[in-house]
Amino acid sequence: xxxxxxxxxxxxxxxxxxxxxxxxxxxxxxxxxxxxxxxxxxxxxxxxxxxxxxxxxxxxxxxxxxxxxxxxxxxxxxxxxxxxxxxxxxxxxxxxxxxxxxxxxxxxxxxxxxxxxxxxxxxxxxxxxxxxxxxxxxxxxxxxxxxxxxxxxxxxxxxxxxxxxxxxxxxxxxxxxxxxxxxxxxxxxxxxxxxxxxxxxxxxxxxxxxxxxxxxxxxxxxxxxxxxxxxxxxxxxxxxxxxxxxxxxxxxxxxxxxxxxxxxxxxxxxxxxxxxxx
Amino acid sequence: xxxxxxxxxxxxxxxxxxxxxxxxxxxxxxxxxxxxxxxxxxxxxxxxxxxxxxxxxxxxxxxxxxxxxxxxxxxxxxxxxxxxxxxxxxxxxxxxxxxxxxxxxxxxxxxxxxxxxxxxxxxxxxxxxxxxxxxxxxxxxxxxxxxxxxxxxxxxxxxxxxxxxxxxxxxxxxxxxxxxxxxxxxxxxxxxxxxxxxxxxxxxxxxxxxxxxxxxxxxxxxxxxxxxxxxxxxx
Numbered sequence: 326x327x328x329x330x331x332x333x334x335x336x337x338x339x340x341x342x343x344x345x346x347x348x349x350x351x352x353x354x355x356x357x358x359x360x361x362x363x364x365x366x367x368x369x370x371x372x373x374x375x376x377x378x379x380x381x382x383x384x385x386x387x388x389x390x391x392x393x394x395x396x397x398x399x400x401x402x403x404x405x406x407x408x409x410x411x412x413x414x415x416x417x418x419x420x421x422x423x424x425x426x427x428x429x430x431x432x433x434x435x436x437x438x439x440x441x442x443x444x445x446x447x448x449x450x451x452x453x454x455x456x457x458x459x460x461x462x463x464x465x466x467x468x469x470x471x472x473x474x475x476x477x478x479x480x481x482x483x484x485x486x487x488x489x490x491x492x493x494x495x496x497x498x499x500x501x502x503x504x505x506x507x508x509x510x511x512x513x514x515x516x517x518x519x520x521x522x523x524x525x526x527x528x529x530x531x532x533x534x535x536x537x538x539x540x541x542x543x544x545x546x547x548x549x550x551x552x553x554x555x556x557x558x559x560x561x562x563x564x565x566x567x568x569x570x571x572x573x574x575x576x577x578x579x580x581x582x583x584x585x586x587x588x589x590x591x592x593x594x595x596x597x598x599x600x601x602x603x
Numbered sequence: 604x605x606x607x608x609x610x611x612x613x614x615x616x617x618x619x620x621x622x623x624x625x626x627x628x629x630x631x632x633x634x635x636x637x638x639x640x641x642x643x644x645x646x647x648x649x650x651x652x653x654x655x656x657x658x659x660x661x662x663x664x665x666x667x668x669x670x671x672x673x674x675x676x677x678x679x680x681x682x683x684x685x686x687x688x689x690x691x692x693x694x695x696x697x698x699x700x701x702x703x704x705x706x707x708x709x710x711x712x713x714x715x716x717x718x719x720x721x722x723x724x725x726x727x728x729x730x731x732x733x734x735x736x737x738x739x740x741x742x743x744x745x746x747x748x749x750x751x752x753x754x755x756x757x758x759x760x761x762x763x764x765x766x767x768x769x770x771x772x773x774x775x776x777x778x779x780x781x782x783x784x785x786x787x788x789x790x791x792x793x794x795x796x797x798x799x800x801x802x803x804x805x806x807x808x809x810x811x812x813x814x815x816x817x818x819x820x821x822x823x824x825x826x827x828x829x830x831x832x833x834x835x836x837x838x
Contacts, residue, residue, distance in 0.1 A: 486706075502678055
């Protein structure tokens with residue numbers, strides 16, 4: 326029972342880290358960044374390169390964060406910004422970009438599955454159960470990240486300005502807020518967080534050029550049921566991620582893999598705002 | 604420094620192929636108030652949106668304090684001392700009073716001093732800083748809107764239909780606030796109004812906009828102005 330509970334919590338933490346960058350970009354830009362999965366994959370390969378070069382595995386996540394942010398900055402300026410007024414085209418462009426990234430990674434690293442050294446190994450005894458230390462660390466990182474982003478949005482001028490753009494961009498602009506700059510910064514942060522998620526996932530999963538695709542689908546559905554709210558995203562990750570764990574554990578892992586997508590679709594049919602406040 | 608706060612020269616603007624404003628020319632001397640009156644759908648809000656850079660000017664020129672600002676992005680105008688108070692969706696209802704007011708300044712430095720200044724006019728703002736703006740009454744929301752616009756002590760204030768739906772007592776209060784600011788600072792105001800009484804009580808000059816053109820203009824203290832305006836509004 327304790328193991329199941331920890332599985333639910335750590336899965337929610339993983340989903341939260343994977344989705345938060347997508348949520349931030351969606352909130353400000355009003356577009357789904359379909360290159361999110363590609364940025365996640367980039368993070369995975371950055372971790373592969375860092376550990377392959379015999380640096381500490383702990384170095385992989387911050388390096389991935391920086392690499393994702395840097396590539397995100399270029400993508401925003403070159404691909405996304407010219408399409409601000411054509412959101413559908415922007416979505417298609419990010420989708421196209423994700424295909425290009427997958428192909429480039431395949432050319433550079435091959436199609437094969439690869440593995441990254443974990444910074445920690447083994448289990449620890451917690452609440453009477455033995456549980457993966459790395460998954461617990463992952464949960465801790467998710468909590469710290471959630472608090473940090475929440476604090477940034479609620480308690481800083483930058484957060485206030487970003488929320489103003491999210492809620493009413495024209496009004497924000499009339500108040501002197503450079504919404505283009507806010508869009509740029511949120512895209513950079515979103516891309517960086519996606520790559521961070523990719524690097525953090527590598528001790529749990531193998532690395533391959535399409536590793537981002539599955540996560541993109543789940544992240545997309547989680548953001549759809551969360552609107553632009555961080556709290557709603559946390560709730561969605563716990564509820565839908567929990568359902569995934571329960572179905573995978575007591576039913577069928579294949580069905581478990583479909584759980585988030587199916588439940589999110591049903592939820593949106595019944596309550597279009599999902600977990601967000603109506 | 605130019606003594607003309609705002610000069611609009613033969614401005615034509617609209618939405619896509621549909622032109623709403625045609626050859627509109629207006630001028631506001633520094634420290635003066637110009638009231639634009641007109642019936643609904645005559646182009647008043649379009650004029651403000653074009654001045655603010657939300658709509659492109661098809662032709663003509665907009666100058667503020669001697670500088671050509673035609674096509675300048677809205678956020679850059681705020682940096683030039685322009686405050687805009689739109690008619691609809693003018694506050695952030697999910698933000699607190701404090702957060703709404705903070706957005707009236709370009710940064711948080713000097714916030715408390717600016718708040719103290721506007722709270723002289725609207726004491727409830729200082730007492731209810733943590734309250735969600737969407738839970739304020741309609742009149743209080745309009746006062747919050749004016750307070751936010753005055754936070755940065757702007758040089759040019761653009762106000763769109765501020766009195767719509769307000770009780771006479773609140774309108775009187777706003778008149779008092781604007782008069783006090785006009786007397787204390789070098790503030791110029793472009794006022795879009797349907798409330799002729801309010802407009803004439805505070806403006807130095809007026810212009811009537813009909814079908815996107817200025818059809819009458821002059822000083823508000825000229826004889827028979829109220830009748831002239833009412834004639835245009837009644838047709």
